[in-house]
Amino acid sequence: MVASFSSCSPIPALVIVFSIYLSTFAVVEAGDNGGFSVNIIHRDSILSPFYDPSVTHFERLQNAIHRSMSRANRLKQSAISPLEVSSQVVPDNNGSYLMKMSFGTPPMEMFAIADTGSDLIWIQCKPCEKCYKQKAPLFDPNKSSTYRNLSCKSKECDLLDSGHRTCAPKTNDWGYSNFYGGRSSTRGFLAIETFTLGSTSGSSVALPEKIFGCGHNNEGTFDERESGLVGLGGGPLSLISQLKSSIGGKFSYCLVPFEKENVTSKLNFGSEAVVLGDDVVPTPLVIKDPVTFYYVTLEGISVGNKRLTYKSSSNVAAEKGNIILDSGTTLTYVPSDFYQNLESEVKKLIHGKSFGYPLPLCYNASTDVNVSITAHFSGADVKLKPQNTFFRLSKKVLCFAFIPHVEDDMGIFGNIAQMDFLVGYDLEKRKVYFKPADCSKH
Incomplete structure (x- = not known):
């Protein structure tokens, strides 16, 4: 891609972090009140796909403390240098929680880091120029009937920092690049797709026409069980911001104590999030x-x-x-x-x-x-x-x-x-x- 930046003004993109695990059932559209809830599972829970039975409860807690210290340092740097937020956000590959959601039509399930400390939603996509190893199949946009790249003429150009986008001259598609700490990065194309989230009611919530990054060049300290990252922050491209009108800007969570390893926590949206x-x-x-x-x-x-x-x-x-x-x-x-x-x-x-x-x-x-x-x-x-x-x-x-x-x-x-x-x-x-x-x- 040729670095041809537009004049759209940059918007800061960063908030807090957690990762969630969602199940997918029959697809339903979110109602006008946007009310639904999902299960969230700590990465060290016995219900987590990352669970290692050879590690004791106390060892897992000690590991969480070490991750906490690293994360606090990253958040501190982001708060000190707000103009450099995009380069300071580090993907929490040892994140507190994990997320499972589906992309495309037909839906393809995968795990991603759910991060309220970042904005952009992205996953690894075919064809992959350079990708870190992942266990799940790569997402193939050619096999989804609801996928489309964003044109450089689209109004969504204002939603991504001008320093992190390029316009591909041959296709006129918006390319993106996000650089994190720890030599981690993702590059690809901004696209529109349908996401599917599972709810605790037993039905899934289809979220059509959402913006995400289809990553064709990704590297860094990601785990092979993770297919990308889901931003839950307050920036304009995060999942929370893209759902804002349907959920009335409301979300809530209830975190289960660490010792209750076989119980899920909850993340609520819209009318279900009212306290x-x-x-x-x-x-x-x-x-x-x-x-x-x-x-x-x-x-x-x-x-x-x-x-x-x-x-x-x-x-x-x-x-x-x-x-x-x-x-x-x-x-x-x-x-x-x-x-x-x-x-x-x-x-x-x-x-x-x-x-x-x-x-x-x-x-x-x-x-x-x-x-x-x-x-x-x-x-x-x-x-x-x-x-x-x-x-x-x-x-x-x-x-x-x-x-x-x-x-x-x-x-x-x-x-x-x-x-x-x-x-x-x-x-x-x-x-x-x-x-x-x-x-x-x-």
């Missing part, structure tokens, strides 16, 4: 660069009866939208000077000698600890459960699920802190809702 009840607390979503992160404002954290004001030496914590809700990061990250105060108060309520490896605050404890911790978001006091604040790295080692950023950067509210909460996003009202729940029964 109701007397115990629901809302907090505003804050729009900042990069626009695809879900920013909220954390005002403080209480440990027992002691409330600590959320602050940092760099004053980042004093700003609105000072923390990101990220279901793809395992731990919760706060500025280092605030963390020191937080850790000090936690230690006062726990009897026993602590140690700082492999995380800053751990204990030798065969039984769980119950320290009352409440996260005070703007307008929403979220009382965390013991499983949201401490977790087991082994039968005898218990560690605090909050850790400091090396630098005083944007905070990240991770998935341990969100487990057994129904977390709802209303992108039209710009609010996030928290409701305590038993996600294994939700």
